Amino acid sequence: MDDDDLAGLLERFGLSRKEIDTYLAILEHGESKASTIADAADVSKRYVYSISEELEDRGFVEVDDHSVPTLIRPVAPETVVDRLTRSVEEIEPEIRTRYTETERPGEQFEVIKSRQTVRKRIRSLLADAETEVTLSLPAEVLPQIRSTLEETVDRGVLVLLLLGGAESERQDIASLAGTASTVRTWDALVPTMLTVDRRHGLLAPSELLTDSTSETRAISLTQEQLAPVLAGSFLANYWPTAEERYVTAPRELPRTYEGFRNAVFQIALHRAADTRLEATVTGRPIGDRDLPATLTGEIVDVRQSLVRPATSTLPIENAFRLEVDDERYTIGGSGAFLEEFEADSVTIRRLEAE
Template identity: 45%
Template structure:
């Protein structure tokens, strides 16, 4: 189905469809109802690929799978029904974004539309160079080499750098070449949107063809917004990161180390505990969902719940938390805006019993004996 109308392909790509997904879905539309083998032949893809992607199509409300029949058949849903569902989704998204949008003249919030591919690439590089604490990046494999120096520099500066490499099969991806390009690097065998969030404030978002491929009328959105960026990171970690395959994880910083970004502390705590290192955490916290003053608490790290590296230990994809024991109670700590944990933290220091002061070590020794 490579002859599909270019405008239709661009429209479907803007909703996250890869080229192979477009070929498969438009084939199903053309056939109306068919077996997997007929769909594979019409789309020029493997039958195995058809079976893999049908579940996603069903979740998106694009098709019905009649697996009670032999052989299994797939029926395309009426496009008007599909468009109505997409419209409802966009309306919900608009409402959620409107709820976040409360302009404050004292806060720097800017938005811009970027049409030039060269400008988008330069902006990605600049934001990577300016990153101080945290980077979340989803980008096509074909331009990773162009960003390699900036990514390595961010890692060397101690920036938590999560890199999701999109590989739609058009290029041979040598996965071992990603060593050192992030705190954690994953590869996803699809082409998703280009996503960049830096320091919970700055970012970019665009369809993938804005960054790779021939000239396009698609556009990127650049922003400086301290509420939109965390929502984008939540989508990155909740929707895309869990689907990808881990190919590289950097080593943790040596304690004692202080973290202004909670996820970085969670990642390093995970890596230290996998090396059987006992950890003590000093945290600046306040009760979750409150505006009370922050206070300092210390405790032994007993559990880490996270979805940043494999194997994951969280209950939902965006959960990243520390469980601490201060000798009198065990309590949970999450990052800014925590809702599942007892406390939210704005700063974390990780130590070992050897680097902690004597009184803390004695306290933790007594808690471990309880």
């Protein structure tokens, strides 16, 4: 830490720049006369006498005015730090009693300069994920967030992970197991893109996480209109091109999903194993269709490209067909408009053979 950094920290404790220069001179010279300190700090001798009394009151120095000439000596660093720490500890409960929490704005944008902060933000967003995650990043970064990814998957969150760069081709299936619901790799570098629960997003050039000298920046956002666009770009432009390397086993049923893509993903896995499924969906009909708020029936088709083989006509299409009393209805997720029913939650069960 240089003098400017230290000065910036001392300013937080109420010291002016001149006071800091004087204090630093006292620290460097040890017990000294006022004239010596004045020369070192480029201030007047009278100012040194005046400011030393204030620094003494704050516990930074001691003034021996019984000696001739007067001597000024710095207080031991551990004593100064202890006093400052106790002051902060005394302030904290008083601040808490006066603090009024206000709701944070619903839309937030932040430019992040540090790759350490980007990694920390990725781990934080993953830890808070509730329904789904899409994530692309350089393969060499995986070990740094692996444990957080595994915890996210263990909570039942859908995690679509795309690893880019030459290192991705050297990843074996065993090393990928448990890191995501499904993992794809691409030998080209891909931008770091993260979306969480259709609300939070992060976008950064790949070199920000791989090159310590990079001066690129990341953008973090909380925006319900933009985060799905970022997820759509991931699913349409990168996910179809990458090679599927790992797919988790289907989860035990019955199970209820608030995240629609997560439900579609599990339906695709179970149908690939020739499991007959029944679903109960709650939500609302689209348009002026006369349908109840809850539908229950057998799943007879699924349209998706989350896992191979893809069955959708568009990479971002996720839907399934439900047969209810000999009628078939197409079920979509949040914002659906081509389907006949928009689902808020989906409960999937095995349909026993008759």
